[in-house]
Amino acid sequence: MNLQSIPVAEKAGAAASRPIIRVEAVEKAFGAFRALKGVSLDVYPGEVHALLGDNGAGKSTLIRILSGFFRQTAGRLLVDGREAHFRSPRDATEAGVGTVYQDLALNPLLTVSRNFFMGRELTVGPEFLGILDMEQMDRIALAEMRKIGANLTDPRQKVGTMSGGQRQTLAIARAIYFGAKVLILDEPTSALGQKQQLEVLKTIMRVRARGDIAIIFITHNEIHSKLVADRFTFLSLGEVIGSGTREDLEGEDIRRLMAGGAEINDLARELQAAALGA
Amino acid sequence: MHRSLTPPAESIAILGCLGLFVTFAAILPTVWLDNVPTLLRDISWLGLIAIGQAMLITSGEFDLSVGSVFGFTALVFVLMLQLGLGAPASFLVAMAVALGIGALNGVLSWVFGLPSLLVTLGFLFVYRGLIQFFTGGFPISIPETVRESGLILFLSGTSFGLHNSILICAAVLAVATFTLGRTRFGAHLLSVGGDLNAAKACGVPVAATKIRTFMICSGLAGLAGIVAVSKLSAVTATSGEGLEFEAIAAAVIGGCSLRGGVGSAWGALLGVATLMSLKAGLILMGVNMFIYQLLLGAVLVGLIAIKGVFPMLREAK
Numbered sequence: 001m002n003l004q005s006i007p008v009a010e011k012a013g014a015a016a017s018r019p020i021i022r023v024e025a026v027e028k029a030f031g032a033f034r035a036l037k038g039v040s041l042d043v044y045p046g047e048v049h050a051l052l053g054d055n056g057a058g059k060s061t062l063i064r065i066l067s068g069f070f071r072q073t074a075g076r077l078l079v080d081g082r083e084a085h086f087r088s089p090r091d092a093t094e095a096g097v098g099t100v101y102q103d104l105a106l107n108p109l110l111t112v113s114r115n116f117f118m119g120r121e122l123t124v125g126p127e128f129l130g131i132l133d134m135e136q137m138d139r140i141a142l143a144e145m146r147k148i149g150a151n152l153t154d155p156r157q158k159v160g161t162m163s164g165g166q167r168q169t170l171a172i173a174r175a176i177y178f179g180a181k182v183l184i185l186d187e188p189t190s191a192l193g194q195k196q197q198l199e200v201l202k203t204i205m206r207v208r209a210r211g212d213i214a215i216i217f218i219t220h221n222e223i224h225s226k227l228v229a230d231r232f233t234f235l236s237l238g239e240v241i242g243s244g245t246r247e248d249l250e251g252e253d254i255r256r257l258m259a260g261g262a263e264i265n266d267l268a269r270e271l272q273a274a275a276l277g278a
Numbered sequence: 279m280h281r282s283l284t285p286p287a288e289s290i291a292i293l294g295c296l297g298l299f300v301t302f303a304a305i306l307p308t309v310w311l312d313n314v315p316t317l318l319r320d321i322s323w324l325g326l327i328a329i330g331q332a333m334l335i336t337s338g339e340f341d342l343s344v345g346s347v348f349g350f351t352a353l354v355f356v357l358m359l360q361l362g363l364g365a366p367a368s369f370l371v372a373m374a375v376a377l378g379i380g381a382l383n384g385v386l387s388w389v390f391g392l393p394s395l396l397v398t399l400g401f402l403f404v405y406r407g408l409i410q411f412f413t414g415g416f417p418i419s420i421p422e423t424v425r426e427s428g429l430i431l432f433l434s435g436t437s438f439g440l441h442n443s444i445l446i447c448a449a450v451l452a453v454a455t456f457t458l459g460r461t462r463f464g465a466h467l468l469s470v471g472g473d474l475n476a477a478k479a480c481g482v483p484v485a486a487t488k489i490r491t492f493m494i495c496s497g498l499a500g501l502a503g504i505v506a507v508s509k510l511s512a513v514t515a516t517s518g519e520g521l522e523f524e525a526i527a528a529a530v531i532g533g534c535s536l537r538g539g540v541g542s543a544w545g546a547l548l549g550v551a552t553l554m555s556l557k558a559g560l561i562l563m564g565v566n567m568f569i570y571q572l573l574l575g576a577v578l579v580g581l582i583a584i585k586g587v588f589p590m591l592r593e594a595k
Contacts, residue, residue: 089479090481101479103475103476104476105475105476105479105480106473107472107473107476107477108472109472110468110469114465114468115476118465118476118477118480119466119477119480119481120480120481121465123462129461130461130463131460131461131462132460132465
């Protein structure tokens with residue numbers, strides 16, 4: 001499948017008018033260390049926003065602020081135009097920011113539908129008995145996973161028997177079902193083989209095609225970001241060193257920014273010097 | 279691996295107890311069958327403890343104090359009877375003590391963050407010490423006057439030729455199985471036992487789930503103590519000693535994963551049936567009891583070794 005050929009039309013309408021998340025000059029200091037030095041970015045519904053940068057660039061700190069683990073030292077966070085103050089991850093989830101971490105928060109010993117509804121089980125009968133509504137949970141879990149393209153037939157399959165890509169899909173489907181309007185995907189392709197990586201990229205494009213969900217795609221992988229992202233933000237040492245839409249940035253720009261702003265030729269020279277020195 | 283290829287975690291206990299039953303029935307045909315009602319009663323007593331322990335192990339914890347709690351709850355029950363409280367009230371007081379012990383284990387482990395293995399090991403000695411203090415080396419008996427009371431007659435009696443403790447154990451098995459498989463609490467128990475971080479991230483109330491499971495475990499150990507003392511009439515300094523290890527062994531034979539997240543009440547009960555059949559068979563054959571201890575240890579080590587050699591017997595991760 002040619003991912004580039006997916007039409008960009010859906011976002012052109014109402015969706016693109018207003019960012020669902022606006023990060024305004026956000027700073028975060030840990031003691032004397034400034035992890036973020038005034039970062040701004042806008043995330044629009046129906047778009048994939050790639051957040052790129054090297055280790056230590058501040059990506060993780062930014063995600064943790066967006067998902068309610070940290071509070072910023074300065075700057076503002078606007079969700080749907082209103083200033084948000086997340087005191088806990090739960091606040092962020094309730095405001096519609098769903099984060100899918102690298103470990104996915106899945107229990108491999110339990111079934112798909114048990115994982116889908118973990119901590120938010122559906123019940124029948126008197127509330128205090130807490131009797132599970134298994135049929136309903138199975139039905140919803142299966143339907144929601146199929147919506148974003150999971151090839152799944154048995155909602156009682158154990159998660160431990162699923163592929164990495166399927167697990168990622170489960171975690172994404174769960175976040176969407178429980179109200180995520182912004183989906184933060186933390187390095188979703190990094191621990192997977194090539195075929196599974198493509199599955200995850202396809203899932204991302206299917207979620208994007210819904211048009212109402214904004215996706216923040218954190219990655220190291222320049223090729224993956226170019227395949228799916230509409231907008232790019234590059235972080236380096238706590239600062240935005242470049243940003244723009246797919247049209248704004250040429251391939252070379254992306255590569256240069258990925259390397260933390262250094263020209264690829266500079267890197268080549270440095271490597272050569274190191275090789276000679278050794 | 280598809281799940282249909284994975285044998286159920288309980289298979290070893292199924293094979294174990296069937297195999298032992300058939301073997302002993304063949305070796306000692308009449309004696310063995312005559313002993314079945316007593317065997318079932320013994321299974322029901324340890325079974326109550328093992329069901330609680332299995333639920334706790336499945337939630338990712340161990341309780342080493344259940345043997346002492348068994349004896350201590352029975353002691354409280356008898357002391358209340360001696361104070362003239364009446365059987366139903368004494369039962370309620372003793373059960374409240376047992377549940378309180380469980381709550382204390384849970385709170386110390388999950389509110390104060392102490393390792394539960396050491397907390398319950400400590401209480402193993404504390405409650406044993408209290409039992410020894412109160413009994414002073416002499417058995418403490420249920421007063422003659424209350425032995426005919428309805429509750430004690432029921433707990434020690436028989437229906438349809440079966441000890442009532444077997445009916446109680448069957449009822450507990452049914453409730454425990456339903457709880458683990460079909461309720462929100464059961465879902466939380468399995469999720470905190472299998473992957474604590476995932477459970478936390480998904481908003482499962484971790485501490486509440488663990489504390490409640492500790493209470494179930496101690497409560498069932500206490501219930502077993504009350505049922506047993508109603509039949510045996512007296513508490514001694516050694517009542518319940520060593521039951522914690524038999525309960526854990528039974529749970530493991532019955533398919534509980536020592537890492538948590540996998541386990542069932544009926545598996546634990548079959549584990550108990552395996553152990554008690556072995557014990558009874560050896561006694562009836564006149565074999566020295568050290569052989570039982572030896573076999574129990576060997577079975578446990580063997581089981582863990584087999585799980586190491588055959589990956590399909592391990593849980594999918």
